[in-house]
Amino acid sequence: MKVIFIGAGPGAADLITLRGARALAEADIVLYAGSLVSKDMLVHCRSEAELFDTSGMNLNEQIAQYARAKQHGLLVARLHSGDPAIYGAISEQMRALEDLDIPYEVVPGVSSFTASAAVLKVSLTRPEVSQTIIITRNEGRASCIPEGESIAALASHQATMAIFLSGASLQNTVEELLLSYPGDTPAALVCKASWPQEKTYSATLSTLLSGVFSEDWRLSTMLLVGEALASEPGLASRLYSPEYSHRFRKAVPNG
Ligand SMILES: C[S@@+](CC[C@H](N)C(=O)[O-])C[C@H]1O[C@@H](n2cnc3c(N)ncnc32)[C@H](O)[C@@H]1O
Structure with missing residues (x-):
């Protein structure tokens, strides 16, 4: 049993990572921030998965679901919009999971x-x-x-x-x-x-x-x-310039 925090990306169902989609497809319980996570993302879930929209739940109610999942040995996916590390309010959930001795991991997302x-x-x-x-x-x-x-x-x-x-x-x-x-x-x-x-x-x-x-x-x-x-080209990076050598490529004299 564990809780997997998953970055859902900005909205489109195919902008979640493969790892995130696989974890969603295995989860027994899915908590998602319905105010920001598109419902389209839930296509990745099993049809029998229990779904909870956290926009109407406080922290204690969310933690109660994690504790119930521990009791029954269920896998939990917790979907956050974009990347969970940015304005995702994950640290308070992580501290609560540690207090309950529930293992967790994080799958990053497209911010x-x-x-x-x-x-x-x-x-x-x-x-x-x-x-x-x-x-x-x-x-x-x-x-x-x-x-x-x-x-x-x-x-x-x-x-x-x-x-x-x-x-x-x-x-x-x-x-x-x-x-x-x-x-x-x-x-x-x-x-x-x-x-x-x-x-x-x-x-x-x-x-x-x-x-x-x-x-x-x-x-x-x-x-x-x-x-x-700005749309005007300005200075380009030298990274792909033919005259620029680096560890993986030798410069071509005169481009
Ligand atoms: C609570 S923050 C969550 C940010 C998220 N963790 C991320 O990495 O994108 C919510 C804010 O993220 C931005 N945001 C989230 N999804 C967006 C989207 N699809 N397009 C533009 N801005 C978005 C908006 O500024 C919104 O007010």
Whole structure:
């Protein structure tokens, strides 16, 4: 018996890992965060599996299912959206499992920030533009932001930023970003990447808000910002340049 935390990916049923899908196919009990995990993902489950949507359950109710599974020797799959390590609230579950002496493992998933970059067909890093991605979020009622990690403070690096849970306070977020980034910095919103309802909006930081009705972007929205998102080619990485040698390939003189 064990509990397997599985990254469900951003939404599409085929964006879960093979390992995650195999674990789902074996599980007797499946707990999934119904507010963010697409029901399509449940096609990977056995038809006899017991399914629980955790969006209406508190931590104790979830732990009670783990304890019941231990009693009966059942395999539990716990599905989290994207990758479980990012804003997944898994540590409190892990501590409770340790207290109950229940073994667990984690299967990573495709996070929504990389899924959003894929939808936009952009690279989040570019040589001499940005080689750093700052993953952050807006403050929520359940999660305070530590001092020094305000959007304005992080924006001062002018790196690429992937801002989770940004939909509810888009206006404030953009205002804080504009304290450090130039107004013509590329910015994009991606809502429900890989879901049938997926939508995107690309603009610059200073024009982003005038082009959207914020209410339409409240939930499941990723805000990506940074010069690396610009469509002009700029400097390319030397990695595949014919003149560049490395451990696995010799440079070709004159390309
Ligand atoms: C509680 S966090 C979970 C993040 C998740 N663990 C991950 O790695 O993507 C929820 C936030 O992730 C982002 N998100 C989740 N799924 C998304 C999707 N399909 N498209 C865009 N953003 C998404 C949104 O910012 C949403 O408010």
